Amino acid sequence: MGSINKVQYLLAGAVIAIACSQASAADVTIGFLSSQKPGAFSDVIASFEKANPGIKVQAQYIPFDQLNAQVQARLGSGDTSVDVYTVDEPRVPYYAHRGFLMDLSDQRAEIEAASNAAPIAGASYDGKIWAFPFWTTAQFLFYNKDLLNKAGLPEPTGDPAKRLTWEELLPNAKKAQEAGAKWGFAFDQNDRYYELQPLYESLGYGPGLKGDKLLEPALTSDGWVKTTNWYRDLYANGLAPRGVTYEQMPALFSSGQLAYMVGGVWHARAFRNAEGLNFGVAAMPYFKDGKPVTPTGSWTIGVNPKSTKKDAALAFAKYITLNSEGALQASTVAPQPPANKSAFEAYLKRESEAGKTPAFGDIVRYDLANTAVNRPRTIGYVVFEENMNKTFSDIRNGAEAKPSLERAEGVLRAGFGRLN
């Protein structure tokens, strides 16, 4: 960072001596922007700084829903105080297109040696690698054992090859609700495209975009409308709660008000710690007439092409992604499965043995190898996601499926037209 100016210096003296944290002149300090909670990366940064004397990492934490806005505003206006930052996989194409990401193709050999294939695909666009694969994701069907017992329902198996179909799950969810659960079933990210895309892909109806650049909306086919109505009915029939935001959904499950929840594997840690919660995990269901499909895609680490400290920035990015120790330590943050191969195995072992979720490793490994589908790789994704999330939210709250999807198509066409 630059020199401390006079006003600042005076004020600092008046309140608290911050000066003690100043780095010595020979050090390079890089800015690392992420949307994890403040302090989340402190440990891994400390390890990195120890292993790389002369480089200091200044972590900048942004609330999650502000990250995209911050990246657009700051990298878009040429801010060089961000050297490294976390990039959501499906945004890689758009950020690459806007010039927010450094081309990492010359790192390909190293990246491929260290990382799993699916997250590398998520960090690539147009034949080039734009970011270091960092984390990946998978989903569980979480169930509340006590609520199932009360309704006399069997626990779903943890074997991912014998997962439930939606047709089997929903009647059970209804029974659990009749037996006292406040809600039968819910998606935790209840209106996010990420978690709902598999419904359409399971039945072969496509991701909702077509064309060679995936810049044509395809939301109004009979299949899309039918599946959207299935989703709408979850809420219209009172099986799932309306008006609860996704941030409040895990609390609904951990406080024992929800029988089944499809949600990210990262919730397992918090649920283990929730007092009085007796839960288990199974694989995400699929439609009887379709094939099992599950969502995936998480964070990658990108480097600002305008960074003035690229070497240091690359060193840090590699440490938390390609270095297996660094990657494993960084995976305790979310906690999401690391993209790094050896850290991935260590992570699965740790989570499977942590208690209450012995099937953790089997399901995640199986799903990532067999059922995971990435979100569409297109520069229009940012606009697409924004509007799809709103559309799902409308439908969940009672809007008719077909007109909502038609409206979304119109908005998307206009939005895609503004891309350049």
Next chain:
Amino acid sequence: MSSVGQGQNGSRWGEALRSGSLGTALLFLAPALVAVVVLRIWPAGLALWQSLHEPGAAPGFTNLGFGNYTYLLSDPVFIESLTTTFLFLIIVNPVQIGLALLLALAMDKALPAAGLWRTLMLLPVAVPQSVSAIILGVAFRPDGPVNALLATIGIPPQGFMTSTSQALMTIIMIVSWVGVGYWMTFLLAGLRDIPPILYEAAEIDGANGWQRFWHVTLPQLRRTLTFVLVANTVANFLVFAPVQILTKGGPQGSTNLIMNEIYTRGFLSGDMSGAAAATVILVALVIVVVGIQFRMMTERAKS
């Protein structure tokens, strides 16, 4: 002021110089003027400049145009956000100012523990909007405490923010939760400045409570009311945080107020020049509306 002639103008300069008011004025005005021009007007000028360029185009004099404006004004989503904003303003301004005035009148006279009540009413402005929106969002959840409260008196559960017909009203309740106490404070200060002698005179004339309000309080409060009306209108034009946090403009665009529309365009979709054009349109609208309000308030004073 506009009809001042050349000669007169010269003498006004002279008069200002002689009385020493020109130098004083420069000295007194400079800090605020510099701050306002550098920190508001200049960046707004940049936005105006950007709005004249197609998205992604390099700024320059050769490629100017009104493409962003014609695009916006033909975009149903943008037009809808304008009409939603006006509907919002037409309801929220009278509600907030009416309630604030009622409360200010109630608190103007002696009241046990008066300072405490005034402070409590003002307290919501001290809570960051990002949090108060979440707190009230939970209150209005369909399975939340407001519906639970309604249930105890036999009213069926309402959709609130999940309903296209109730979402805007819910946002109005949420912004009023902060706004009423805030504007009440200004109105109360205005009431305190009305000389008691005017009321005494009215009482001698045999005016009843309503007549005193109509003939003494309201005219005397005109300046404060003008300020509150204008400031409240501007504030409500720019309502953003509760919408962004709670509804993101939905359901079905029913709460897509103009600032949320600008934010979505610029920050989420990355259409900075479209957002700049929308900002320019917004500022133009605010100037027109506030201008009308000024005129109304001053004409009422004359009549």
Next chain:
Amino acid sequence: MKANGPWLRFAFVVACCVVVMLPLWWAAASALRPSEEVFRYLSPISVWTLIPREWTLSNFAALSQGPFAQAMINSALVTTLTVVIGLVVCSTAAFALAVLEYPGRGVIFAIMVVSFLIPFDSIAVPLSELFRGLQLQNSYAGLILPGIGNGLAVFMLRQFFMAIPKELSEAAKIDGLGWGGIFLRIYLPLSRPALIGAGLILFVFQWQAYLWPLLIAPNPDYHVASVAIASFAGQYDVDYGQMFGGAVVTALLPMAILLVFQRYFIASMASSGSKE
């Protein structure tokens, strides 16, 4: 008003205060619960909706140790300086616009009015570029500067100054007082309620600021309270206990100050006797 008038009035005021306080009370109660209890008693309504069934201070303990404590200090400092400097800057400008006479006054007033009609959040990006160029990123100056020149506060003070009879300043001039003296000795003492109002405007702008601090002060050493509180919201879950705890603490500090300042509202009654 009839005999039951005051009681009706009192009941109305108290009812409004209760409505305003309930959400904050619920947030405070939630901050004192274990985290999995936060949403447990929302519906149906019971005593446990508003009173924690199990008490814990863990959220406040965590707040005092985490980055929130520094953010609170930053907010208090930045806001205090904004209000103090802003009052000087805005009241002098308002005086020049209300009392002094010189050509171009109308234009300058128009600039002031237009300045507060511009949505600050939508000009924040170009402004942040300027600030970065001036090395004001991650500094208190960068946080404070946009708050001090507040057109709305100028407008409000001008409205008030215009209501003060000119005869007062003319008489003072005859007594040999300069413009500075007239401002300090006549206008400021008469304008306490307006100054409090302007202070409130300056305070709210800075205390509520969110987008700007995020843009210009991303270094956690310079986080302000609103940013620190919003940071309890993660990608997949939110630490509601700490978030609500932080909100309560953030509201308590201004509340203490407001309670003290209340008496000046009453004091202004006495001073207004000297007008008109």
